[in-house]
Amino acid sequence: MERIVQKERGSCIGFAFRQTIPVMLGYLFLGTAFGLMLQNAGYHVLWAFGISCVVYAGSMQFILVTLLTGGASLLQTAMMTLFINGRHIFYGFSFIERYRKMGKAYPYMVFSLTDETYSLLCRTKIPVSVDENQVSFWISLLNQCYWILGSVIGSLAGQLIAFDTTGIDFSMTALFVAIVVEQWQEGKARLPVIIGFLSSLTFLLLWGPERFILPSLSAAVCILLILRKRRGSQTQSST
Amino acid sequence: MNTIHSIGIIAVAAICTMLLRAVPFIVFGGSRRIPDVIRELGSCLPPAIMATLVVYCLRGVDILAEGHGMAELISVGVVVMLHLWKRNILLTVGLGTLCYMFLIQTVFG
Numbered sequence: 001m002e003r004i005v006q007k008e009r010g011s012c013i014g015f016a017f018r019q020t021i022p023v024m025l026g027y028l029f030l031g032t033a034f035g036l037m038l039q040n041a042g043y044h045v046l047w048a049f050g051i052s053c054v055v056y057a058g059s060m061q062f063i064l065v066t067l068l069t070g071g072a073s074l075l076q077t078a079m080m081t082l083f084i085n086g087r088h089i090f091y092g093f094s095f096i097e098r099y100r101k102m103g104k105a106y107p108y109m110v111f112s113l114t115d116e117t118y119s120l121l122c123r124t125k126i127p128v129s130v131d132e133n134q135v136s137f138w139i140s141l142l143n144q145c146y147w148i149l150g151s152v153i154g155s156l157a158g159q160l161i162a163f164d165t166t167g168i169d170f171s172m173t174a175l176f177v178a179i180v181v182e183q184w185q186e187g188k189a190r191l192p193v194i195i196g197f198l199s200s201l202t203f204l205l206l207w208g209p210e211r212f213i214l215p216s217l218s219a220a221v222c223i224l225l226i227l228r229k230r231r232g233s234q235t236q237s238s239t
Numbered sequence: 240m241n242t243i244h245s246i247g248i249i250a251v252a253a254i255c256t257m258l259l260r261a262v263p264f265i266v267f268g269g270s271r272r273i274p275d276v277i278r279e280l281g282s283c284l285p286p287a288i289m290a291t292l293v294v295y296c297l298r299g300v301d302i303l304a305e306g307h308g309m310a311e312l313i314s315v316g317v318v319v320m321l322h323l324w325k326r327n328i329l330l331t332v333g334l335g336t337l338c339y340m341f342l343i344q345t346v347f348g
Contacts, residue, residue, distance in 0.1 A: 022332040081255035092263030093281040167340035173296040174335035189286035196290030209298035
């Protein structure tokens with residue numbers, strides 16, 4: 001009996017691992033870049049490890065290095081974090097029911113909901129042979145492990161990387177583009193994709209590259225809600 | 240470097256990030272029933288968010304600067320074609336990234 005349980009967990013981890021390989025590449029590299037940057041700012045490997053364990057937010061951690069070296073106030077730090085990571089408010093809406101039934105793992109699942117983990121959990125179609133909760137948990141945990149490992153490597157040995165890594169961060173862009181292609185092909189999701197693109201491009205032009213994402217996502221949510229309402233009243237009037 | 244203040248900064252960043260991620264769960268995560276509108280929003284938001292993240296990743300591209308964002312345009316094109324053709328996420332991300340690295344380091348470097 002115990003062997004069966006073990007085997008099942010093994011197949012869950014294996015399946016989760018295969019899903020995370022595209023993120024592994026990007027997280028190891030970006031984590032390394034963060035560790036190296038932090039090391040150069042005078043904070044050794046334990047800082048890199050600790051920050052990647054408790055903050056765990058890609059672009060925010062790079063900003064954090066400048067906040068640390070500049071001696072920012074706590075209020076400034078809070079404002080900056082709300083500003084940069086504000087987009088994460090929207091992520092949980094797709095996982096409320098899925099996470100709620102995960103018991104002890106629930107808080108960790110909420111904590112570890114980064115852009116990349118969100119993307120993988122949205123795209124992964126979990127076969128009936130493996131446990132959905134286990135797979136979701138391992139995808140989340142493995143991703144953070146890559147990020148922490150990268151941070152530690154960067155902090156200890158970032159200067160030793162001999163080949164030119166310029167452009168390797170494009171792997172995250174490629175992942176998001178590929179997922180958009182998948183969602184487009186699924187057909188029913190085309191309208192949200194179009195709304196997402198139009199809204200973000202509009203606010204990018206209006207507000208500039210550093211400030212567009214929050215208004216853009218808020219507008220997208222409003223448009224989706226309005227369309228739903230209209231569709232709802234149409235189906236009501238037709239019945 | 241002030242160790243206590245540094246720890247304070249890290250703690251504030253960690254707590255704010257966690258709270259942001261927890262908002263939907265705090266508001267709708269209890270055992271009560273989730274309103275239909277939130278449920279529907281949850282199912283139609285991911286494609287809109289993924290499209291926004293693509294723009295977010297490419298936000299720094301300056302089409303007026305040298306190169307005019309051609310490396311990004313070509314690489315995104317390669318990613319789209321590869322994924323339509325093979326639909327293998329590893330192949331797509333791997334080759335797409337190599338393509339971009341090659342372009343940015345040599346052709347547009």
